[in-house]
Amino acid sequence: MRGRVARKALALGGAGVLVLGIAGCQQQSTPEEEAAQTSLKIVEQFPIDENGAQIKPPDTAAAADPAGDGKAVCDPTKIAMMGALTGPDAALGINIVNGAQLAVDKHNAANPGCQVTLEKFDTEGDPNKANGVAPRIVDSPEIIGLIGPAFSGETDSTGGLFSQAGLTATTASATRVDLSTKGWRTFFRGLGNDGSQGKAVANYLKNTLGNKKVCVVDDQSAYGIGLATVVRETLGPVADPGCNISVKKEDKDLSAAVTQIKGVSPDSIFYSGYYSQAAPFVQQLRDGGVTATFVSADGTKDPEFVKQGGDAAKDAILSCPCSPAPPAFAKEYTDKFKQEPGTYSTEGYDLATIQLKAIDSGVKDRPGMLEFVKNYNAPGVARNYQWDPTGELTNTLIWVYKVQ
DSSP states (O other), rough: OOOHHHHHHHHHHHHHHHHEEEEEEHOOOOOHHHHHHHHEEEEEEEEEEETTOOOOOOOOTOOTTTTTTTTOOOOOEEEEEEEEESSSTTTHHHHHHHHHHHHHHHHHHOTTTTEEEEEEEEEOOOOHHHHHHHHHHHOTTTTTEEEEESSSHHHHHHHHHHHHHHOOOOOOOSOOOOGGGGSSSEEEEEOHHHHHHHHHHHHHHHHHHOOOOOHHHHHHHHHHHHHHHHHHHHHGGGGGEEEEOOOTTTTTOOOHHHHHHHHOOEEEEEESHHHHHHHHHHHHHHHHOOOOOOOOOOOOOOOHHHHHHHGGTTEEEEEESOOOHHHHHHHHHHHHHHHHOOHHHHHHHHHHHHHHHHHHTTSSSSSHHHHHHHHHOOOOOSSEEEEEEOOSSSSSSSEEEOOO
16 A cells, blocks of 8 residues: 555645555555655765766765865864754755764764764744854854854845854855855855756756656745746746646645646646655556656755655656765764764765864864855865855756656
8 A cells, every 4th residue: 555545645635644544554565655755765876067968977086085184183173054944845854964963073083182063953944943043052162163053044034144154164065056145144055046946957857868848846835836837947848837846844634736847748747845745745646647747956855755656756866966975984974873974974074074173274263264265265075165255166067856
């Protein structure tokens, strides 16, 4: 009782039916069914440029090592991570904090004379809750650097406070374009923004895959609208106005959108939002007879999308400014957390490593951390990190992934 029965339960009801339908089916699944359900994985394909053309992956063999030379000396110091650690989109925040924790643990094991603590602050990805969390971080003077906030909405609502406090905020995942235009002096984005991602994936659909008709659906979140806007603008007339759709982020019954999309018969559907809604959406599309390619971006690129979407997720294409984990990093991460690295795990690791390098160099306070990060230029396991005066990377990269 796995595939179509569960998906029909999703299409018929609201959130209560969603929970009961999935839970009941999981309890009654046979081992063979469970194995089939988890056999799909998100597999990296290749990076693409702004025109959607395949390019060569970067060489990260010389990535900075958080262990350093083992000779660092410092007073006990704290850095923090802020993002969704519980709630429907928690997997993304957990990926980041695990990557950061791996870096901190490697550093501390190699440097007995310099012990750094990673403080974790849960926002559930909610801007309103982030507004209550941010002052706690700012009012803790022992915290001299931040990895986060994780989502665009919470970054928008708290970035001004961190800037006023002089606290360096390196986000591993907030991709809304205008975050770097606010005049914040402590904002640093550790990956490409939705401008670069939206152009690349839209041109990949249009130029490389040859799509003539694409439905674009957004979830009305700060992230979803921002990314969808770039995708629609880049696609131009290929973005069919007959299925230019906005849904509420919390909706799980998407039957109206499915009906509208089916009437247009597109080559693909681009969904701009998070995996918690993408999974039931792709299930309902398939149950509704829509066979068009399902395409989404970094908010969907998480193993939870595959787990929750089941066989309906097969062949989905996902773009991401996040980079895949190199083999050595993937082994360390998997050995420690008993699960493979996820979306933004490499970025969480790299951004923590940069702040640890600052501490090892003698940085003891927030002004020193800010100056160090502003002038940083070195490779990590994901990419090279160097920022322009607005906090954007000087060189970004978009990857294509596929569920297979």
